[in-house]
Amino acid sequence: MTCIVFDIGETLVRDDRYWASWADWLDVPRHTLSALVGAVVAQGRDNADALRLLRPGIDIGAEYAAREAAGRGEHLDETDLYDDVRPALAVLRELGVRVVIAGNQTTKAAGLLRDLGLPADFIATSGEWGCAKPSREFFAHVVETAGGAAPWEIVYVGDHPTNDTLAADSAGLRAAHLRRGPWGHLWADDPEVAEAADWVIDSLHDLVDIVKQEQQA
Structure with missing residues (x-):
């Protein structure tokens, strides 16, 4: 190789910070979102489905842009x-x-x-x-x-x-x-x-x- x-x-x-920041943005307990991520993983689904379960119809791209505009976007x-x-x-x-x-x-x-x-x-x-x-x-x-x-x-x-x-x-x-x-x-x-x-x-x-x-x- x-x-x-x-x-x-x-x-x-x-991914701790990633999911915690989404939970905070959506104003839900971090544990709730973490548990939903685990559930969709076990089902072989897209991890973004955890966000859709919390907010049916969510426009993830628009929410991402809103987070960035609010100074609460991606960070590493x-x-x-x-x-x-x-x-x-x-x-x-x-x-x-x-x-x-x-x-x-x-x-x-x-x-x-x-x-x-x-x-x-x-x-x-x-x-x-x-x-x-x-x-x-x-x-x-x-x-x-x-x-x-x-x-x-x-x-x-x-x-x-x-x-x-x-x-x-x-x-x-x-x-x-x-x-x-x-x-x-x-x-x-x-x-x-x-x-x-x-x-x-x-x-x-x-x-x-x-x-x-x-x-x-």
Whole structure:
């Protein structure tokens, strides 16, 4: 493998702040929204359906814009990162692996991630590309970011069964399913996910060991 591409939400960044801010904006208990997110995840539905259950007919795009206008929009800082992100990505680069971050996020999120100064060679989001996972178009962009690597030399790392593991495998990439967050834990032992994933990992540090083993082979 010569390039590892990372999903963002619940792979590099915790979703705590994201859902808490939505609950506060909609003036509902945070626990209520968190429980609804868990429910739609268990049903294999879009996580935004949790917002639609709370506010039937909600225009999520309009509410997002209203939050931004009110100064209560997207925010990311160091506390949103999982503890293994910086050290694992830094070691992977030291091992000669190209590190890319690409996930289903807004254009603003891309800027916020770049401002964090993460040890990555390239950062992009679906908002910038105008296409989202699990589309083939998104993964075609992923391959373009890999510095000339062939699809089978690229590993996509993520927690979501459909958007990450299955989609990456379908696109001809190798896939690492991360047992992290509600999607990652719930679907890690699913037979279809297990078949599509080249690895099921518990930490980004596991990737360092995988790369070292492949380099020694």
